[in-house]
Amino acid sequence: MKTEIFKATAGNHNLKDYEKTYENFDWKEIEKYFSWSETGKVNMAYECIDKHVEDGYGDKVALLYKDASRNESYTFKEMMENSNKAANVLVKEAGVKKGDRVFIFMPRSPELYFALLGTLKIGAIVGPLFEAFMEKAVKDRLENSEASVIITTNSLLGRIPQSELPHLQHIVVIDDNVEDKYIDFKNHFKDASTEFDVEWLTRDDGLILHYTSGSTGQPKGVLHVQNAMIQHYISGHYVLDLKEDDVYWCTADPGWVTGTSYGIFAPWLNRATNVIAGGRFSPEGWYGILEQFKVTVWYSAPTAFRMLMGAGDELVEKYDLSHLRHILSVGEPLNPEVVKWGDKVFNLRIHDTWWMTETGAHMIVNIPDMDIKSGSMGKPLPGVQAAIVDDLGNELPPNRMGNLAMKAGWPSMMKTIWNNEPKYQSYFLPGDWYISGDSAYMDEDGYFWFQGRVDDVIMTAGERVGPFEVESKLVEHPAVQEAGVIGKPDPVRGEIIKAFIALRDGYKESDELKEEIRVFVKEGLAAHAAPREIEFKDKLPKTRSGKIMRRVLKAWELDLPTGDLSTMED
Ligand code: ATP
Numbered sequence: 001m002k003t004e005i006f007k008a009t010a011g012n013h014n015l016k017d018y019e020k021t022y023e024n025f026d027w028k029e030i031e032k033y034f035s036w037s038e039t040g041k042v043n044m045a046y047e048c049i050d051k052h053v054e055d056g057y058g059d060k061v062a063l064l065y066k067d068a069s070r071n072e073s074y075t076f077k078e079m080m081e082n083s084n085k086a087a088n089v090l091v092k093e094a095g096v097k098k099g100d101r102v103f104i105f106m107p108r109s110p111e112l113y114f115a116l117l118g119t120l121k122i123g124a125i126v127g128p129l130f131e132a133f134m135e136k137a138v139k140d141r142l143e144n145s146e147a148s149v150i151i152t153t154n155s156l157l158g159r160i161p162q163s164e165l166p167h168l169q170h171i172v173v174i175d176d177n178v179e180d181k182y183i184d185f186k187n188h189f190k191d192a193s194t195e196f197d198v199e200w201l202t203r204d205d206g207l208i209l210h211y212t213s214g215s216t217g218q219p220k221g222v223l224h225v226q227n228a229m230i231q232h233y234i235s236g237h238y239v240l241d242l243k244e245d246d247v248y249w250c251t252a253d254p255g256w257v258t259g260t261s262y263g264i265f266a267p268w269l270n271r272a273t274n275v276i277a278g279g280r281f282s283p284e285g286w287y288g289i290l291e292q293f294k295v296t297v298w299y300s301a302p303t304a305f306r307m308l309m310g311a312g313d314e315l316v317e318k319y320d321l322s323h324l325r326h327i328l329s330v331g332e333p334l335n336p337e338v339v340k341w342g343d344k345v346f347n348l349r350i351h352d353t354w355w356m357t358e359t360g361a362h363m364i365v366n367i368p369d370m371d372i373k374s375g376s377m378g379k380p381l382p383g384v385q386a387a388i389v390d391d392l393g394n395e396l397p398p399n400r401m402g403n404l405a406m407k408a409g410w411p412s413m414m415k416t417i418w419n420n421e422p423k424y425q426s427y428f429l430p431g432d433w434y435i436s437g438d439s440a441y442m443d444e445d446g447y448f449w450f451q452g453r454v455d456d457v458i459m460t461a462g463e464r465v466g467p468f469e470v471e472s473k474l475v476e477h478p479a480v481q482e483a484g485v486i487g488k489p490d491p492v493r494g495e496i497i498k499a500f501i502a503l504r505d506g507y508k509e510s511d512e513l514k515e516e517i518r519v520f521v522k523e524g525l526a527a528h529a530a531p532r533e534i535e536f537k538d539k540l541p542k543t544r545s546g547k548i549m550r551r552v553l554k555a556w557e558l559d560l561p562t563g564d565l566s567t568m569e570d
């Protein structure tokens, strides 16, 4: 596919500095930013909030919150006091102590963030759960983590099977009209002390337990420790390019790792003003938030960009987005067509970032000082050593497809898979390579190109085809809103390419359209990459975080069991 180059813009550092940093990079230098690297006393919530108050930034706005009924603003000092109050409630009423797993299962609200930071101040491990999880998903995660406390709302209580969870000791409800058998958060919160002695931890103490998105199978409980903050901080600085006056909005829910690493930790470690929006996605609502809060840095996902793209370019023009200066994407491959659209409607490049729950923070990125090759994930973050390796851990030369891998030892690397050490071990190959499960290649310039999940790569008539390339071509066609591509076993070709397509509004399914789309891929990409079968769907199966679930498409197609569907959208 033809690659378009989008020229670099100036970020925090010029390109020369960046390259210098990359070659001589030493994580130890970054650690020096944190006094705990000498004292040994660390606490993420302190570094995110209290430290800035001590440094004289107490009156700076930390949180701008908006949903259908609330529109609020909190300074760093208010965040400090409110998280102290929450910590006091959790200690006094629910007996929370260091190392306990405290789950948070509720819609976004300022109180969610007070409770999450309060939990961290106690030294407990926070387990965020997306509000849309149903009973089975909630039960699996509470059971696996042996959580002792869950913080929730009245409307979600019904999905917590208390009698089947022997470790669960307390349920804290953040709501009005709380039943006596539960801890009434708001009632205790209003009288709680604004002072709290933060629990000092070591860099190896637990921070957060995140369950993965469930795109490829049963979600894994990924444990991260305090040390991760080194990478959260520096990627916030280099990649999010956060500066003193930025208003930053990350659209991810804290139930997913992006919503904590980059919705809480990175922005606040960098002392940015953080926008949190409650409620669901709508193009008007989202553009409205960008306009109202004068957002300068915006971090979202391909699925959202594709939906905004589908809503039309005229809509964007109705809003004043003149403050926006930097846009980033994560979670799924970023189609070149989307980058082109961003360049057109925002006059800004969309910067792709690749990382995963297990890596804890950015790994492959587009720093503002880099030229963007549309369709590429970018280059490794300074300090990260990435390579393409074969199944034995041997490095492959440029332009060869293989396992996307990193040398173990970056600061935000997961500590373990909770309760499953063998699973944790299975991520590594000889040579200390961490294997991502994604397939990619690296070009001569050191840019990495995502091809698909290793299991999704298609072998057709002797050619290896990454589903992403085909999907990206498909969404270039004006009729195609989204596409999911799988390999379907075929006696002659090994596999054939089958595409599931959701059409844009205004387009009707027809055999002519199928043929037109097929020819479009054949002529625009390659004959062997053109889907032999196309099926139209009203919508594609996706995780609640917006990722296309190709394993579900495949299971439907081949009449196989679909596996764990706990994270699938309704
Ligand atoms: P599970 O591990 O439960 O199957 P998941 O892998 O989707 O789910 P996450 O950790 O949320 O869970 O997502 C990480 C994955 O998302 C990566 O392995 C990769 O496949 C995909 N991904 C993330 N960012 C990008 C990107 N910029 N380009 C391509 N793929 C990406």
Ligand code: MG
Pocket (backbone or CB within 6 Å): 212, 216, 356, 437
């Ligand atoms: Mg994964």
